[in-house]
Every structure is written in structure tokens, then in C-alpha cells.
Amino acid sequence: MTAEREVRAIAVPGHSSAEIPLIEISAATPGPVVNIVGGLAGTAYPGISACRMLAKRLPGLLTKGRARIVPVVDVAGFNQRAARFCPLDGRAVVRAFAGSASADESSASDRIAQAVAEALANADVHIDVRGGELTELHAHWVAVPPAASQFESLAMAVASGADMRVSVDQNEPMAIELGAAGRLATRDRAALIVSGGGGVSDVVADAKVLVDDLLRVLDALDVIDGVVTKRAVPLSVVGPKIWSHVVDAAGLWVPATTPGARVAAGEVLGQIWDYFGESVQEVTAPFDGVVLAVTTSMAVNAEARPDGDPWYARTVTVAEAGRDDRDA
Numbered sequence: 615m616t617a618e619r620e621v622r623a624i625a626v627p628g629h630s631s632a633e634i635p636l637i638e639i640s641a642a643t644p645g646p647v648v649n650i651v652g653g654l655a656g657t658a659y660p661g662i663s664a665c666r667m668l669a670k671r672l673p674g675l676l677t678k679g680r681a682r683i684v685p686v687v688d689v690a691g692f693n694q695r696a697a698r699f700c701p702l703d704g705r706a707v708v709r710a711f712a713g714s715a716s717a718d719e720s721s722a723s724d725r726i727a728q729a730v731a732e733a734l735a736n737a738d739v740h741i742d743v744r745g746g747e748l749t750e751l752h753a754h755w756v757a758v759p760p761a762a763s764q765f766e767s768l769a770m771a772v773a774s775g776a777d778m779r780v781s782v783d784q785n786e787p788m789a790i791e792l793g794a795a796g797r798l799a800t801r802d803r804a805a806l807i808v809s810g811g812g813g814v815s816d817v818v819a820d821a822k823v824l825v826d827d828l829l830r831v832l833d834a835l836d837v838i839d840g841v842v843t844k845r846a847v848p849l850s851v852v853g854p855k856i857w858s859h860v861v862d863a864a865g866l867w868v869p870a871t872t873p874g875a876r877v878a879a880g881e882v883l884g885q886i887w888d889y890f891g892e893s894v895q896e897v898t899a900p901f902d903g904v905v906l907a908v909t910t911s912m913a914v915n916a917e918a919r920p921d922g923d924p925w926y927a928r929t930v931t932v933a934e935a936g937r938d939d940r941d942a
Contacts, residue, residue: 617677618640620638621637646679647738648832648835649740651730655691655697656692659821668828679738687707700726704919706925727797731797738804739803741770751872756774760799762795762799770806770835774828776808792807810823813910852903860927863915864916866887867929877905883898901932
């Protein structure tokens with residue numbers, strides 16, 4: 615029996631152009647309520663496309679419970695092809711979920727975060743589906759936010775089949791913005807973040823990988839009935855130490871590594887060049903680790919952004935090498 619599909623909108627007070635699409639797919643048999651959210655940045659196309667694909671497939675697969683899919687959170691950013699920062703206020707929506715501003719005092723990004731958190735509050739499981747933007751590649755990873763219902767979240771992370779699980783430690787610099795998953799985790803919800811693709815990669819191929827991740831999670835929750843792609847390799851555990859290189863001036867970034875690569879302490883990750891072809895700085899790995907993300911835009915600049923986000927100054931992010939699950 616095909617599950618019912620309903621489309622509605624999440625209103626954002628004071629910002630009609632930011633109205634957010636919400637697709638609800640409900641099975642006849644009661645079961646868990648699962649949130650699946652993409653597009654926390656306007657050009658994070660792999661996650662957006664994965665949500666779109668999943669919304670088409672789930673009505674024929676869902677046998678229990680309800681799935682609530684939000685393909686695009688930053689609608690204004692998507693419509694204006696704005697990478698990272700919402701054009702309504704120049705802030706990163708993903709970071710607004712960590713705030714606690716009141717509705718009367720909040721910016722557009724705060725109000726978007728509040729509206730999404732309220733609309734999706736009553737869920738059993740929450741999943742942020744991330745993806746590299748046009749100027750940034752992400753390794754294929756899954757993370758469990760602090761404060762999430764750890765046992766169930768960890769089980770879902772393992773089920774997802776992402777190549778590496780990042781241990782997020784609040785005592786270390788945060789390379790991962792916790793977003794909607796972080797907000798829902800503080801309410802003791804099972805939550806995780808799955809990411810992959812971006813940059814010069816094929817968006818459709820990246821999205822298909824993320825869809826397989828999501829189907830494995832839904833299969834582990836016993837809410838779908840259908841063919842599920844099995845995880846091909848054991849999960850690698852990475853972290854908890856996370857390091858990002860941030861430039862201190864404008865320049866040209868030329869990477870010498872790729873997302874997912876294993877690197878040794880002192881290994882060259884790339885170089886910063888000036889506009890006349892002279893090398894200004896050689897960027898090296900501070901410890902043995904795994905490359906989580908590499909910026910593919912050549913132009914990098916330390917100039918402060920409206921909300922202090924150093925995204926345009928960040929070149930490469932590395933997580934400390936951990937162990938392979940086979941050694942557990």
C-alpha cells in the first residue's frame with residue numbers, strides 16, 4: 615500500500631520569500647516520526663538533491679510511521695544561488711540553529727531556524743543531510759551531535775554506512791556546524807548529520823550515495839520495505855580532534871589533497887599563492903589524520919564575514935586519525 619504524501623509550507627514570520635517547503639509521507643501503520651532536512655545552505659546541492667530523490671521514492675517504501683522531508687531550508691539562498699550565507703541577512707542559517715534569540719529580536723536566519731525547529735520538534739529521529747557546496751568538497755562522513763540520544767544515534771550512524779564517523783568534541787574547534795540536528799539533539803532526540811560530495815563532483819552521483827545512507831538508516835528503524843544497498847566497507851572511527859587551516863590574508867589556495875585522504879603529520883596539504891605566482895605559505899597536516907573537507911575555490915580571504923564565520927578563509931579540515939571498527 616502506497617503511503618500518503620502531503621506538501622505544505624513552513625512560514626517564516628516577517629519573511630515571505632523564505633517560506634520553506636515540507637513534504638510529509640505517512641504510512642497507514644503507526645511508527646517513528648523521522649525528519650530528513652537538506653539545504654541548510656543555498657548551494658549545498660548534494661543534500662538538496664538527495665532529499666528530492668528520497669521524497670519521490672518513499673511513498674512506495676514507507677510501511678510505518680511518518681517521514682517529514684525538508685529539501686531546502688535556506689530557500690532565499692537557493693533561489694539566489696548564494697553559497698553559505700543567507701542573502702536576507704548575510705548570516706549562515708546552519709549557525710543560527712545554535713542561537714537562542716527571541717522571535718522579536720531575531721534576524722532572518724534566526725527566524726528560519728526557529729520556524730524549522732518548531733515545525734519539526736515532535737520527532738523521534740532527526741537527520742541533517744549535508745553536501746559540499748559549489749566551492750567545497752566534503753568527505754563522506756556521519757556525525758552524532760553532542761546531547762543527542764547517544765545509543766540510538768550511534769546505531770543509526772553505523773547503519774548509514776558513511777566512510778567515517780566523526781566524534782564531535784565540544785572541547786575542540788568545531789569544524790562541523792551542528793545545525794538543525796544540534797538543536798533537536800538538545801531535546802534528547804536521536805539525531806545525526808550525514809554529509810558528502812560537492813565541489814567539482816557530480817551532484818546526482820553524490821546525492822545517490824546520500825540516499826543510500828538514508829535508506830540504510832530507515833531500514834534499521836524498520837519503517838521501510840524494499841531493497842536497501844548494503845554498506846560495502848567497515849565504518850572508520852575518526853576524531854575527536856578536528857583542525858582547520860584558516861588563512862590570515864587574501865590569496866590563492868591550491869590544494870594538494872582530497873577529501874577522505876589519510877595524511878601523516880607534516881604532510882603538505884596545499885599552498886597559498888599570491889596573485890603573481892609566488893608561494894606565500896605551505897599548509898601541512900598538524901597530526902596523522904583524515905581529510906574531512908577541502909575548499910575548491912582558489913580565492914580565499916581572511917576578511918571577517920557579517921557573523922564572524924571564517925568559511926571563506928578556511929582551506930582544509932583534518933580530523934585526527936582514529937581506528938577502524940575491525941580493531942574494536
